[in-house]
Amino acid sequence: MTPDEFDARTSMFPCLQYGMWPSELYLFASACVDAGVTAVVESGVYNGVSTQVLHALFPGQVVSVEYDKSHLPKDFPFPVQIGDGAVLAPRAIARMVMLGVTAIGVLLDGPKSLRARAIKDQCVHDYPAVRVVGIHDHKPGLGFGETSHSWNPAFREAVGRHLDARVPLASREAHPKGPGLALWIR
Numbered sequence: 001m002t003p004d005e006f007d008a009r010t011s012m013f014p015c016l017q018y019g020m021w022p023s024e025l026y027l028f029a030s031a032c033v034d035a036g037v038t039a040v041v042e043s044g045v046y047n048g049v050s051t052q053v054l055h056a057l058f059p060g061q062v063v064s065v066e067y068d069k070s071h072l073p074k075d076f077p078f079p080v081q082i083g084d085g086a087v088l089a090p091r092a093i094a095r096m097v098m099l100g101v102t103a104i105g106v107l108l109d110g111p112k113s114l115r116a117r118a119i120k121d122q123c124v125h126d127y128p129a130v131r132v133v134g135i136h137d138h139k140p141g142l143g144f145g146e147t148s149h150s151w152n153p154a155f156r157e158a159v160g161r162h163l164d165a166r167v168p169l170a171s172r173e174a175h176p177k178g179p180g181l182a183l184w185i186r
């Protein structure tokens with residue numbers, strides 16, 4: 001998937017506060033496409049921007065998990081499982097594997113940090129079908145073992161700055177490289 005293809009399929013979705021940036025979603029989604037991923041599990045929905053983008057790219061193949069549905073629009077068009085991602089994300093992966101899915105992407109944007117890394121370690125250990133894991137709001141080199149990061153200068157130059165032109169200026173000035181997505185690929 002090229003950045004332009006990604007933009008064509010997702011530029012209608014807004015860039016909202018606390019939402020992942022387009023370059024970060026592109027980094028995750030393009031790695032999933034390259035790895036042959038056919039189903040995605042997402043933990044951390046908030047007001048649903050990343051969820052809508054994932055559904056635009058992997059229609060009918062996204063399971064989303066969130067423990068606080070108060071920020072979701074009342075008419076949100078996609079199902080969201082309510083509960084702790086540490087419990088529901090591995091459960092969703094197990095169900096996908098049971099149904100015969102052999103390549104799964106996992107996007108963790110809540111919980112964060114050590115708790116996100118614990119979910120990643122468990123999923124990667126227990127399910128060989130997990131091919132790609134992204135952790136949002138994660139700096140490079142913090143023990144996640146990432147194979148790529150959205151702050152990579154070559155990625156920012158070639159892709160990131162172009163896709164993130166839609167992010168409100170105040171956010172770009174506050175975070176010139178974006179919040180940060182660490183990506184692990186099996």
Ligand SMILES: C[S@@+](CC[C@H](N)C(=O)[O-])C[C@H]1O[C@@H](n2cnc3c(N)ncnc32)[C@H](O)[C@@H]1O
Nearest residue numbers: 019020044046049050066067084085109110111
């Ligand atoms: C930054 S927001 C997600 C934004 C969304 N991914 C996007 O890009 O549009 C983080 C969300 O993670 C949720 N969250 C935090 N810990 C969680 C957990 N253990 N299980 C499920 N959701 C959790 C929070 O309630 C919050 O809505």
